[in-house]
Amino acid sequence: MKNTDKYTRNYFNPPVSEHRWSSQEYISKAPRWCSVDLRDGNQALIVPMSLEKKLEFFQFLCKLGFKEIEVGFPAASETEFQFVRTLIEQKLIPEDVTIQVITPAREHIIRKTFEALDGCRKAIIHLYNSTSVAQREQVFQKSRSEIIEIAVSGAKWLTEYAAKTKGEFLFEYTPESFTGTELDFAVEICNAVLDVWKPQKEHPVIINLASTVSLSMPHVYANQIEYMSDHLNYRENVILSLHPHNDRGSAVAEAELGILAGGQRVEGTLFGNGERTGNVDLITLALNLFSHGVDPILDLSNIPQVVEMYEDATGMNLPPRQPYGGQLVFAAFSGSHQDAIAKGMQWRQSHSGAHWNVPYLPIDPQDIGRSYENDVIRINSQSGKGGIGYLLEHKYGINMPKPMREEFGYIIKGISDHQHKELSPEEVHQIFMDTYLNLQTPIRLDDFYFVHKKEYHTTVSLTVGKEEMELTGRGNGRFDAVSNALRRGLNIRFHDIVYQEHALERGSTSRAIAYVGITSDSQKTYWGCGVHTDIIAASIFALFSAIDRMLTQEQND
Template sequence: MEKKRIQIFDTTLRDGEQVPGCKLNTKEKVKIAKKLESLGVDVIEAGFPTSSPGDYQSVQEICKSITKAVICALSRAVEKDIEIAGVALKYANRPRIHTGIGTSNYHIRYKFNSTPEKILERAIYAVKYAKKFVEDVEFYAEDAGRTENEFLAKVCENVIKYGATVINIPDTTGYCLPEEYGNKIRFLKENVKGIDNIILSTHCHNDLGLATANSLAGVMSGAEQVECTINGIGERAGNTSLEEIVMIIKQNSHLNLFTNINTKLISSTSYLVSECTGMKVQANKAIVGINAFSHSSGIHQDGVIKKRETYESINPEDVGIDQSSIILTARSGRAALAYRYKKLGCFLNEHSLDLVYSIFLKYADEKKEITDMELKTILEKANLNKNINKVLHINTNNSSSNRRINIV
């Protein structure tokens, strides 16, 4: 079976920036946008131009700087929003307006004080008006996760009729379970006239920790695009994490899916976004957390040293990390200690390793992690320092040596 390409729509610069305290200036946004294009994302949502002069300027500058990716600008189903988005996109090689309106009963009744019929009219008009500025119009049915499927299908069918090229099905509040979200996508694929002529997109939030799972359920049920952010940043608990959905697709070939993402740039992209936004990446964050490829348990360390795949389903090199990390702690065993000394150019025989290990454990019980400098000190404590002047390369830069020193 031929593999199906899933388009990656990155909204780090729009939805991701909506995190409190996460404010990017135009220069930073352009820098991140260029990195996203190098990463291989298909669509960059550059901002919400009507929200502020700064956002308008950022969208324009990104349009001038990007040549391959589609540049998308968000708007509400409001003429002024759509017009400003269209003007902001005038320098884009491949512009897209992303317009829409809430479709759930919560939004219709409490947010708009309206009726389903009027919401449908506004949805149709927004798409028709956006088509005056660009050919590529994406429609979002906000809070689709809590929208009744029959009404959602009616909205989708009508906006397709009037020119929508992409339809976004947001689980805006992170409400859905994966099975529910997948069934919603499947219902639309089976019941909306013209659905096969447009791109159906997922946009899932992480309020219940299910954003990536819901996005995966969506693509398995027929969606062709995933909207996501670097490091999973975004409103409240965040959005689908780009690195997670991309690596799930990459690692599971039986899904018969692929993306155009250059996964070797994931780590550096994650670092750039974290640096610019000031949003630190959680240490145990999948794929990009500092502990994602680190091992401190003796059993895990021994397995990884023997064969990496015993405790890692992902090769760290695939996401731009040189190698796994063996972290020496009180839970580390002899194999890990010998491995770390070996990386530093010191090869311990069995007797020396036993002696060093007993001293190591005393240090490890008092510290969270043993450094390379402390490994040198442990050799001295064990009186294995006859060659100690030759191992001064054990230093704070953590560099490995290609000199072999046998400790007997």
């Protein structure tokens, strides 16, 4: 590819040879979460949310369990200002939720921000200014000391206006474009701000290290975070916050490694909405923790509802392969995958209490409001008998014998391949019924009864074409008697009968389902199925269905 010499590595790796974070295997507890959907996410939308939509989304974020929510840039527009005022004046902020607002280090904007917060019980004031080499040289054309002066002045104005405003205020500082900032300068400017605010245990300060533009591999961001954690003043009174963006597609990895490196808090959005390629996806981060047995401290038990709210509020559609939330993320079309999942689920039924370790499923889809039938086992021309059988068994109670399941699997694959489409569970069920269940052509079973002497004697009423007739037969059982009546009365030749039955539902009024396989003189096996409240009737209907399939097939051949 041309022009590779145009690019270089515009980040700064710490001058440290060993990093403690790399020896840690996993994250043992959830960080503090801060949703920035209503600010960072909202400003990235083609059509920003209306006041009403922001209110609805805010309440939904509270319902999910977010305790810190950045609600906007109050000085940026009248809608942003009024949104903050509405939350405060209508007392819509729960007692355990702290709103966050953002402001650059400019006095008139800081003054407007505090006007918006008048009467707020508790809020985080998020101060930022750009610090990277690119921003200093190209945008602001200022020296390091001049950039520090901007940050320090902003910090002093926050202290001044907070003292004049009723409420409890927590301060946050972001050296915006941190990842393109020399680390010694990042430390210097953060410590200069901290020296103004002098955080205490009862009144900590948030230092937010934003990967405003992702410039490096994730481990470098983690190295930067660990270095900052080691060199910040007042460290025991500083909440170290992460704010990764997804330019390189690695925001989740940056956040996870950043937490290992000392990050205590993460700012991000639902499903990663944000400018350019987006913010870090808090849903993925939280459910990654969940998959390791760590409580994410968010209620994500109904992901379809979260997706619905997200799409409605943002006007965007979630990609089908988006981790956890996408329509196809649990879907198994491959026959071998479906078979492994089905066997894994069967294994769990006989090993109660076992930790989740089902093939191809990192978490149980049901834990986040997804279903096996609609989200996991998906049927198309690549599907196998295991997945098709699992779907019919768990959604409709149909547990076919293994050879019948294999035959039906090929039928479904053929139909899906011919129609060039996925088949829904309802379609698969209907195909099963049309193919096997209580068939009446070319022979229709009308009635039957038995007399038991030394053997079972039966009279069977049936219709062949348009002709009604009665057949008699006897055998050592009811099923045997009917089979013999058909062989003798219609000269139908079959042998090696395979029979299986079970209850289709539970309870005294449940129906029985029976499966019958018969082998013709050509050594081909034909399957039929019968359903009835009486198990004997179900088995006889299944026998007639198998015979009807045999006669139809042999006639067509």
